[in-house]
Amino acid sequence: MLRRRNEFHERYERFVQELRNEIVAGVLQPGEFILPENTLSQKYEMSRVSIRKALDELVNEGLIEKIAGKGNRVKVPDEDRTPVVLRLAWFSSSYEIPIIEKMIEAFERKHPFVQVEMVLYSEDFYTETIIRSIEDGQGPDLFIMSDQHFREWTESGRTNLLTGYVPPRLMEEGVSYPRVFELFNHEGGMLAAPFVFSPVVICYNRSIFRQHGLSHPVSLVDWQELLEAAKASTSAPNEDGMTDHYGFCFSSSPNRWPVFLLQNDGSIMAADRSRSTMADERNIEALEFCVSLMYKEHVSPIFSHGSSHLAESLFMKERLR
Numbered sequence: 001m002l003r004r005r006n007e008f009h010e011r012y013e014r015f016v017q018e019l020r021n022e023i024v025a026g027v028l029q030p031g032e033f034i035l036p037e038n039t040l041s042q043k044y045e046m047s048r049v050s051i052r053k054a055l056d057e058l059v060n061e062g063l064i065e066k067i068a069g070k071g072n073r074v075k076v077p078d079e080d081r082t083p084v085v086l087r088l089a090w091f092s093s094s095y096e097i098p099i100i101e102k103m104i105e106a107f108e109r110k111h112p113f114v115q116v117e118m119v120l121y122s123e124d125f126y127t128e129t130i131i132r133s134i135e136d137g138q139g140p141d142l143f144i145m146s147d148q149h150f151r152e153w154t155e156s157g158r159t160n161l162l163t164g165y166v167p168p169r170l171m172e173e174g175v176s177y178p179r180v181f182e183l184f185n186h187e188g189g190m191l192a193a194p195f196v197f198s199p200v201v202i203c204y205n206r207s208i209f210r211q212h213g214l215s216h217p218v219s220l221v222d223w224q225e226l227l228e229a230a231k232a233s234t235s236a237p238n239e240d241g242m243t244d245h246y247g248f249c250f251s252s253s254p255n256r257w258p259v260f261l262l263q264n265d266g267s268i269m270a271a272d273r274s275r276s277t278m279a280d281e282r283n284i285e286a287l288e289f290c291v292s293l294m295y296k297e298h299v300s301p302i303f304s305h306g307s308s309h310l311a312e313s314l315f316m317k318e319r320l321r
Contacts (some may be wrong), residue, residue, distance in 0.1 A: 008046070015044045016054045017163050022065045024084060026111055027167070030076040036066065037071075062113075083115040089130060089143035090318050092120035127152040134161050145192050147183040148254075151269070154186055166193040200259040202226075208233060208245075223263075223289055229243045232297035248289050260286040 022028045035043070040051045055072055058064045061084075065075045090100060097120075119140060121129050127149045133139060135158075138157045145153070153159055170176050170193060180194040202220060207217065212233045222225050230247030237243050251257060258268060266282035269275070277283065293300040 008050075011044050011046055012050060012054060014163075014165075015040070015046065016057055018165060019054075020058060020061070020063060021165055021167075023058075024086070024111070028074045028171050030074050033067075033071050033073040043160075053301055083113050085115045085117055086142060087140040088116055088118045089121055089125070089140040090118055091144070092122050127156065131156060131158050131161065145184075149193060150186075153191065159186060159191055162191045164189055164191045166190045170195065198255060200256060204229075227293070227297060227299065230293070231297065234299045242299075243298065246301050248293060250300045251294050257290060260290055 012261050019028075019034065028034060031240075032306060034040075037048050037055075040046075041048050044051070045278070046054075055064065055066075058071075059066060062075060063084075064072050066072055088100075090097060094100075097118075100118065104118065108114060108116060130140065130143055131153075153162065171181075176194070177197060180197050181190065184190055184192040184194055204218065209229075214229055214232055218225075220229060226248065232247065233245070235243060235245040235248035260270065261283050264282045264286040266280055266286055267277050268283075270277050294302045
């Protein structure tokens with residue numbers, strides 16, 4: 001009996017949260033009628049009595065209004081109405097903050113009944129800070145989550161704090177990247193809405209490639225072609241034994257080097273995310289190739305400090321090909 005009550009509670013909360021999100025996000029516009037109660041009852045497997053009770057919650061929040069003989073529609077906000085406040089958490093060190101601020105301004109112009117308050121958290125203990133804040137009733141309502149933070153959430157055992165709402169349009173074929181969704185799946189359900197990912201691309205300087213007789217655009221379809229291009233564009237050591245220009249730069253950023261593992265059919269975590277797979281032969285082979293670029297082939301500078309932006313910095317200074 002307890003399980004049945006829990007399942008009903010989950011369906012009830014999911015219905016209220018999904019409808020609230022669609023209204024706040026503008027999927028349902030002011031003045032637009034929502035689905036009939038009978039349809040909602042069938043969709044969420046709840047009685048019409050429960051559907052009406054859930055809709056009453058949104059009426060009390062000022063998000064919808066009941067129109068006699070017609071149904072329920074999204075309420076047009078009153079001029080003197082106090083806006084709904086959403087707290088959005090972001091990384092304090094993120095270079096995206098100015099962009100996010102512009103997005104918030106555009107969103108608030110489109111939805112005058114919603115006010116977005118952005119709060120900045122340090123990347124150190126980011127997940128732990130958010131969990132503690134939510135448990136203390138301080139929010140945030142929305143926050144960005146990387147795949148690393150997703151693993152921290154699952155390991156914390158506090159995934160019950162996440163609603164896991166994913167807008168249906170994100171699942172459309174040809175719009176989304178399916179592998180990204182796999183990263184945020186937990187026990188058969190989505191805990192987050194994947195909305196952006198950073199593909200790793202290789203960049204090269206066309207003018208320097210021309211100087212060394214290398215064609216462009218270049219395919220670099222495998223590691224051997226990468227090594228050959230790097231060798232061809234690496235300058236000989238000077239009289240002090242120093243190399244002024246390298247043909248490639250291996251990056252220690254966790255958003256860069258794992259691409260070598262993936263290209264070799266390796267992985268960082270087991271399928272059930274219960275253990276690391278770094279000792280896998282395919283991972284070892286990939287990492288040995290990365291090390292060889294620096295210590296054996298001498299086509300990449302040795303990564304000698306903690307900055308994860310060494311490769312980008314040297315490339316911009318044309319110290320790399």
